[in-house]
Amino acid sequence: MLNRRTFLQKTLAFGAAAAVSHLPARAAWANERDMRLFWFGSPGRAERTLAVARLFEGANPGVRILGEVGGNDYWSKLTTMLAGGNAPDIFQLEPGRFADYAGRGTMVPLDDYLGRTIRTDRLLPGTMKLGTVAGKVAGLPLSNNAFALLYDTEAFEKTGLTPPGRGTTWDDFARLCIEMTKALGKKGVWAVGNAARYSYALEAFLVQRGKRLYGEDGQIGFDVEDATDWYGYWESLAANGGCVSAEVQALDKNQIDSNPMSRGHAVMAIAFSNMLVAYQALQKNPVGITNLPVSEVGGRSGLFYRAGLHFGIARNAPDPELAAKFLDFFINDVEAGKILGVERGVPINLDVRTAVAPTLDDVQKRSFDYVESIADFVGDFPAQVPVGASELEDRVYRTVADRLAFGQISAAEAGQELVSAAQAILSR
């Protein structure tokens, strides 16, 4: 019976339990072989990822994989969990922010697992450089992709213009964009978004002129003149109506669904090859894919194979061996590869790549073929992005380009501002 004393005891016990229950990283009822997997991306990605998780569970009885999908808040959520000591066992990272997490020691180095738990013999040679920070492999690259220009094929057919190709220089591209906007003749629709704010577009531009976005020394690999040329190009393209207005570009959160093309304000987008799948999902007309414009015909393409995304194992993961086993399954298992397709990029395991090719639907095949077709066109892997690159992504590239687009500063001032802000952040 409930009298005052037992009630009191129970209340206190319950209160105490409530107070301490958040302390351990995993709840008391969690299974010992449970693993949390955290990623961001489209609903399609979630479906594929969870299907692979189920397949892994089938092959490893007793293991349960708890998937968690993040949205716009992915990075702050991940940081919060890492700081709070309850990070997911495995989490997804993108190349631009990879070093910020790896460099802060949030992940278990994979060196001891590579070649043993995680088989590497059939991976694209040199791939591990993409996951290496300060001499250690911190994360596993899951796929390859490359910069790409996506375009609405219907817009080109209707206007009779020719989509860009290997022979298209940036100047040709500017003329094409201006013509395209005119030919479309619709208010609020331009040829392409204002790519001045996308660091990856700048990166391709820099590589073409023999520079780099980031050097091996963890600093920027370009100077004020390069940046000024870049901003000047987009400033004049915007002034001539080749790319979207400042107000349209300002609402792009640098995500697929907020890109001017996805919002119906443009018919081309500078993006990544694997994003074709997600872009197509938002477009009525078939989306084509081609390389970015070049500085000079026959020169460097500015393209390189980059890691689509990484998986890292959290430093506090209770069973890193099991997590490594899952990573191995994710990249090396043919069945898993067939489920994943090329949604995160082309498989990094060459056998899986061959096996997956015939199973792809039309959209994925376009993305796959593009990545294969540029094999003779790509350059070396770039240096790892430095610690601080996240902040540049979030605060600098976007803001400087927007200030230019809204006419607050000139291209020369923008170039100056980018270089000094980047230097300040990277040397901190």
Add this chain to the structure above:
Amino acid sequence: MLVDDVPHRRVHRWTHLRQHLAGYGFLSPWLLGFFVLTLGPAASSLYLSLTDYGLMSAPRWVGADNYMQIATSDPRFRAAMNVTFTYVLLSVPLKLVFALAVAILLNRGLRGLNWFRAIFYLPSLIGGSVAIAVLWRQVFAGDGILNQVLMALFSYEGPSWIANPSTSIYTLIALAVWQFGSSMIIFLAGLRQIPQDMYEAASIDGAGRSRQFFKITLPLLTPVIFFNAVILTIDAFKAFTPAFVISDGTGGPIDSTLFYTLYLYQEAFTNFRFGYASALAWVLVAIIAAFTALSFLSAKYWVHYDD
């Protein structure tokens, strides 16, 4: 007598203790919450504000460095202060005036008063939600409802209010003013408490409506106005959700909606400077405390208490 007094007192003390224990038992959910979730984190944040704390490494003591940097060399801090003060100084008075005006209107003994009250209160309930952020974008976008209305009525082609750095903050102020519901309810309650016979006496003496408002309603309502002003000011300084949802946490375009709390959040969770962010939090505490103290000091010059 002395002999049996001792056990008696012991029993007495025991029941006392039990009663106290029971009291603390019932308080325990709140007490635990206060110590574990409020006081503890606040104390550690004060400590962290004096350190350089990345993420995985241990905090490193730097003394007042963070505060020095905030005061002397942080352009984004100044941008955030600018945005926040614009927001506070415009949204609070506008919201007060709006809430009071609607409360007076509703106090006229309207039919279906409860119905109207509920409708006007609705925005306050749903204001912070993502759906509202989406709605706001639809209204204030370049091809949004507002510009369509402006076009139809005045043939005026408006900017994209939400995407333009010189107008975006005003869309957030409008959003704040639109959520006037809870202040309005408090004003309504205050209006109800003003004795009717004062108005009767005043109208017999020949005072018109506006004179009645300025000589009776406003003075008698000052305690309520004061209360609302203090609460709204504190809330406005702490505002986070509107900017976060509408700009997706960027504070953009070009930091034009970089609320103080949003900047603080970015420093901690996207730039990995937890120590610096803690210092920013304490600076905000000091600012709010100063504002509140000023309000209370000024109160004796304009707030009229009946008794």
